[in-house]
Amino acid sequence: xxxxxxxxxxxxxxxxxxxxxxxxxxxxxxxxxxxxxxxxxxxxxxxxxxxxxxxxxxxxxxxxxxxxxxxxxxxxxxxxxxxxxxxxxxxxxxxxxxxxxxxxxxxxxxxxxxxxxxxxxxxxxxxxxxxxxxxxxxxxxxxxxxxxxxxxxxxxxxxxxxxxxxxxxxxxxxxxxxxxxxxxxxxxxxxxxxxxxxxxxxxxxxxxxxxxxxxxxxxxxxxxxxxxxxxxxxxxxxxxxxxxxxxxxxxxxxxxxxxxxxxxxxxxxxxxxxxxxxxxxxxxxxxxxxxxxxxxxxxxxxxxxxxxxxxxxxxxxxxxxxxxxxxxxxxxxxxxxxxxxxxxxxxxxxxxxxxxxxxxxxxxxxxxxxxxxxxx
Amino acid sequence: xxxxxxxxxxxxxxxxxxxxxxxxxxxxxxxxxxxxxxxxxxxxxxxxxxxxxxxxxxxxxxxxxxxxxxxxxxxxxxxxxxxxxxxxxxxxxxxxxxxxxxxxxxxxxxxxxxxxxxxxxxxxxxxxxxxxxxxxxxxxxxxxxxxxxxxxxxxxxxxxxxxxxxxxxxxxxxxxxxxxxxxxxxxxxxxxxxxxxxxxxxxxxxxxxxxxxxxxxxxxxxxxxxxxxxxxxxxxxxxxxxxxxxxxxxxxxxxxxxxxxxxxxxxxxxxxxxxxxxxxxxxxxxxxxxxxxxxxxxxxxxxxxxxxxxxxxxxxxxxxxxxxxxxxxxxxxxxxxxxxxxxxxxxxxxxxxxxxxxxxxxxxxxxxxxxxxxxxxxxxxxxxxxxxxxxxxxxxxxxxxxxxxxxxxxxxxxxxxxxxxxxxxxxxxxxxxxxxxxxxxxxxxxxxxxxxxxxxxxxxxxxxxxxxxxxxxxxxxxxxxxxxxxxxxxxxxxxxxxxxxxxxxxxxxxxxxxxxxxxxxxxxxxxxxxxxxxxxxxxxxxxxxxxxxxxxxxxxxxxxxxxxxxxxxxxxxxxxxxxxxxxxxxxxxxxxxxxxxxxxxxxxxxxxx
Numbered sequence: 001x002x003x004x005x006x007x008x009x010x011x012x013x014x015x016x017x018x019x020x021x022x023x024x025x026x027x028x029x030x031x032x033x034x035x036x037x038x039x040x041x042x043x044x045x046x047x048x049x050x051x052x053x054x055x056x057x058x059x060x061x062x063x064x065x066x067x068x069x070x071x072x073x074x075x076x077x078x079x080x081x082x083x084x085x086x087x088x089x090x091x092x093x094x095x096x097x098x099x100x101x102x103x104x105x106x107x108x109x110x111x112x113x114x115x116x117x118x119x120x121x122x123x124x125x126x127x128x129x130x131x132x133x134x135x136x137x138x139x140x141x142x143x144x145x146x147x148x149x150x151x152x153x154x155x156x157x158x159x160x161x162x163x164x165x166x167x168x169x170x171x172x173x174x175x176x177x178x179x180x181x182x183x184x185x186x187x188x189x190x191x192x193x194x195x196x197x198x199x200x201x202x203x204x205x206x207x208x209x210x211x212x213x214x215x216x217x218x219x220x221x222x223x224x225x226x227x228x229x230x231x232x233x234x235x236x237x238x239x240x241x242x243x244x245x246x247x248x249x250x251x252x253x254x255x256x257x258x259x260x261x262x263x264x265x266x267x268x269x270x271x272x273x274x275x276x277x278x279x280x281x282x283x284x285x286x287x288x289x290x291x292x293x294x295x296x297x298x299x300x301x302x303x304x305x306x307x308x309x310x311x312x313x314x315x316x317x318x319x320x321x322x323x324x325x326x327x328x329x330x331x332x333x334x335x336x337x338x339x340x341x342x343x344x345x346x347x348x349x350x351x352x353x354x355x356x357x358x359x360x361x362x363x364x365x366x367x368x369x370x371x372x373x374x375x376x
Numbered sequence: 377x378x379x380x381x382x383x384x385x386x387x388x389x390x391x392x393x394x395x396x397x398x399x400x401x402x403x404x405x406x407x408x409x410x411x412x413x414x415x416x417x418x419x420x421x422x423x424x425x426x427x428x429x430x431x432x433x434x435x436x437x438x439x440x441x442x443x444x445x446x447x448x449x450x451x452x453x454x455x456x457x458x459x460x461x462x463x464x465x466x467x468x469x470x471x472x473x474x475x476x477x478x479x480x481x482x483x484x485x486x487x488x489x490x491x492x493x494x495x496x497x498x499x500x501x502x503x504x505x506x507x508x509x510x511x512x513x514x515x516x517x518x519x520x521x522x523x524x525x526x527x528x529x530x531x532x533x534x535x536x537x538x539x540x541x542x543x544x545x546x547x548x549x550x551x552x553x554x555x556x557x558x559x560x561x562x563x564x565x566x567x568x569x570x571x572x573x574x575x576x577x578x579x580x581x582x583x584x585x586x587x588x589x590x591x592x593x594x595x596x597x598x599x600x601x602x603x604x605x606x607x608x609x610x611x612x613x614x615x616x617x618x619x620x621x622x623x624x625x626x627x628x629x630x631x632x633x634x635x636x637x638x639x640x641x642x643x644x645x646x647x648x649x650x651x652x653x654x655x656x657x658x659x660x661x662x663x664x665x666x667x668x669x670x671x672x673x674x675x676x677x678x679x680x681x682x683x684x685x686x687x688x689x690x691x692x693x694x695x696x697x698x699x700x701x702x703x704x705x706x707x708x709x710x711x712x713x714x715x716x717x718x719x720x721x722x723x724x725x726x727x728x729x730x731x732x733x734x735x736x737x738x739x740x741x742x743x744x745x746x747x748x749x750x751x752x753x754x755x756x757x758x759x760x761x762x763x764x765x766x767x768x769x770x771x772x773x774x775x776x777x778x779x780x781x782x783x784x785x786x787x788x789x790x791x792x793x794x795x796x797x798x799x800x801x802x803x804x805x806x807x808x809x810x811x812x813x814x815x816x817x818x819x820x821x822x823x824x825x826x827x828x829x830x831x832x833x834x835x836x837x838x839x840x841x842x843x844x845x846x847x848x849x850x851x852x853x854x855x856x857x858x859x860x861x862x863x864x865x866x867x868x869x870x871x872x873x874x875x876x877x878x879x880x881x882x883x884x885x886x887x888x889x890x891x892x893x894x895x896x897x898x899x900x901x902x903x904x905x906x907x908x909x910x911x912x913x914x915x916x917x918x919x920x921x922x923x924x925x926x927x928x929x930x931x932x933x934x935x936x937x938x939x940x941x942x943x944x945x946x947x948x949x950x951x952x953x954x955x956x957x958x959x960x961x962x963x964x965x966x967x968x969x970x971x972x973x974x975x976x977x978x979x980x981x982x983x984x985x
Contacts, residue, residue, distance in 0.1 A: 116968075119965070120969045121969070122969065124630050150660065154633075154634060154660070154661075157634035158637045159638065160639075160640070271968070275944060275947070275967065275968050278948050279948065279951065279964045280964050282952070287944075
């Protein structure tokens with residue numbers, strides 16, 4: 001059984017048991033279900049999540065100052081995250097399995113978010129059970145969204161049986177499934193790949209372009225599809241979690257693209273990387289570059305992703321300069337169908353960045369760019 | 377008009393029995409309520425009570441109190457609701473005034489009020505606190521009961537036989553007694569008949585459009601007419617639900633918003649002070665009243681300020697009905713809303729099922745636009761003040777009840793409160809007679825004299841302040857005064873601030889010049905308020921410039937979430953503008969926290985000070 005089907009069946013069984021349980025136990029049932037899932041699928045991840053959840057809550061109950069406690073949690077989570085991302089963490093535990101523990105990228109960022117919000121004094125009254133329920137929430141644990149604690153807490157106390165919400169959840173899962181299976185797996189992976197293969201040797205430029213397009217669209221539909229399933233499962237359990245995508249390829253500029261693509265990560269980085277960096281240095285450009293670097297490195301700690309991050313960071317910075325310039329105003333007034341050109345340009349800016357991520361090595365990256373630009 | 381016999385016939389119907397009567401710490405069905413009421417009837421019978429006899433009720437167990445009140449109504453026993461927070465001296469006074477046949481009380485009150493020595497029977501129980509680890513205890517087979525004399529209300533009642541209901545209750549029978557602050561330091565016992573009670577609750581049902589599907593969220597104290605009559609009694613009348621799942625404290629505000637949604641509340645009965653707290657902590661909860669089941673917020677018990685009214689409705693996109701009434705009018709007399717033709721912000725609306733008159737000092741009726749005392753006539757009025765003929769004679773003349781409130785009627789027939797004839801402070805919906813508090817303070821051995829008065833407050837409506845003159849050479853401080861008050865007064869009546877003077881300014885005849893003291897303190901408050909307001913304009917201007925929106929689009933409730941131009945770049949621009957304008961330097965933490973205009977104002981005010 002593939003992971004998607006497995007999550008789906010596990011999630012549906014958990015939904016059924018949850019709603020059949022007495023109301024005051026339901027949160028605990030979800031938590032227990034998540035523990036069971038992780039125990040079966042990823043015991044190492046369960047161990048890390050359990051320990052870090054405990055420490056990131058109880059550290060605030062010690063006599064340490066708020067600042068020290070927050071810094072300690074940041075150090076703890078960033079260390080574990082980086083060790084696994086560069087492969088040391090996995091190697092320490094198992095020399096064979098070099099994969100990052102299931103969900104680590106998401107729950108580490110959730111814990112950092114929680115710590116900073118506590119530091120800011122923005123977390124309402126809650127207990128360890130509320131926090132544990134947030135950290136051990138099956139629908140979002142595997143692939144996000146990096147949902148926030150405050151709305152989750154609110155959901156814990158607002159939850160009620162709601163037929164509309166439930167059917168909305170089923171609908172979202174169906175959409176997600178369609179995005180992954182029909183569009184992603186069937187149309188893009190099977191059909192478009194066949195077209196690309198047929199074109200190879202006949203029209204190299206078109207074949208290369210379609211290959212990158214295929215990769216870009218597939219990434220989006222798979223990721224957005226899994227997010228839909230996660231959001232849908234959360235709805236079935238009576239929780240509304242934040243959206244992760246909002247038609248990103250219709251964004252009219254790269255800044256807007258980042259408001260629409262992987263929203264939970266980009267808004268996380270805006271709040272916890274950009275704002276602190278920009279407020280310390282008072283130089284927004286540094287904040288932007290750092291934010292995009294973190295987004296890049298969140299995916300993978302490698303030179304490829306550093307370059308990818310800087311590429312996007314520069315893109316956003318240049319857009320801000322352009323947006324305040326006379327040129328922008330003049331073009332908007334004079335260029336026919338300006339909005340469509342803007343969308344097309346933004347899409348291709350993103351598409352070009354996917355070349356860096358897609359290709360195995362630097363020669364392949366350079367070769368693809370040469371082909372796309374007609375230099376080969 | 378409704379009557380209690382017909383109401384209970386409805387409650388005992390099969391279709392109603394399984395419905396939720398009350399959602400408190402746990403849910404209680406109408407079947408549980410009617411069973412409990414029959415057993416309370418068993419106690420009444422065993423004690424030989426007959427229609428019209430009086431009993432005192434006092435408990436922190438809301439189910440106990442709700443079912444005892446309904447049982448009293450059904451068996452024709454007059455229930456006297458006495459706040460468990462009352463000090464022993466005041467409690468003794470009120471017990472003597474009412475001469476009850478017995479007491480239904482929390483066991484803790486027996487010693488506190490020395491009830492063993494009072495005449496009458498004593499029915500007591502223990503109000504159990506919610507215990508932790510119940511699940512494990514159950515699994516390990518732990519015993520439910522904690523031993524003899526430690527039984528809860530329902531456990532104590534379980535031993536009682538059930539009694540039949542009397543055939544009918546005369547509408548003139550006194551239904552209940554509540555206490556209200558009067559012009560003297562001793563509260564008056566307001567006697568309300570069945571006729572007045574049901575007449576008024578029928579009106580309320582019609583005005584608020586209540587029915588069997590309604591869910592009434594009312595967490596006001598059950599020792600106030602709005603808490604008890606617009607809570608369990610109003611719910612029972614409509615076979616609706618009464619929701620009181622928590623007590624009101626500031627840290628419970630988010631849970632209140634959550635509960636409104638979770639329980640599909642249709643009506644929220646509250647007081648302006650609670651609305652002020654909800655508004656202050658509204659961020660992220662603005663959609664709390666937008667559920668399809670939600671109908672109306674009803675506020676009563678205290679003047680509802682226009683600014684709070686408008687800000688609240690704007691923030692939550694909902695409508696608030698302002699209800700005017702007194703303990704003496706059961707609950708409501710006039711209503712501003714929900715109907716468009718009876719709604720006018722800043723007024724108490726128009727009277728429904730009763731009539732109003734405005735008269736001058738000589739009793740002559742005044743024209744619209746002229747201020748005078750508000751008089752009420754209708755079926756919803758009190759019968760009298762128990763054992764207080766003088767007060768009854770003053771308040772009820774030719775069937776007209778003299779409210780003591782000064783009001784004006786406008787050309788369209790809307791009434792507006794403009795002052796108070798009697799010296800009364802209304803703080804958070806609770807009436808406080810300042811003399812009652814001064815009298816208690818004066819009993820402190822180190823106090824020479826004191827005076828209490830109300831000071832306007834944006835949250836509580838008014839706050840009670842005390843000015844005290846201490847004995848020379850004594851080390852008297854505010855804590856000592858508050859502690860002293862705490863032993864004798866309900867928490868709501870304890871002064872919010874205590875000031876010390878060497879002497880109190882007096883008139884030639886020796887009367888304390890309250891106004892002179894009050895003005896001295898008000899001046900300090902005004903200075904603070906002006907400082908805050910001046911920051912606000914500057915912040916609005918900086919925000920409008922940074923976020924590139926018209927100045928009118930910015931208000932105190934603007935947040936990064938609800939304003940399109942407030943993105944991360946503009947945020948930094950906003951911060952820089954604030955720093956330049958107010959000559960302050962904001963820390964990274966402050967910049968991160970400042971995601972609302974309200975927050976910005978708070979931080980700038982602190983920094984600029």
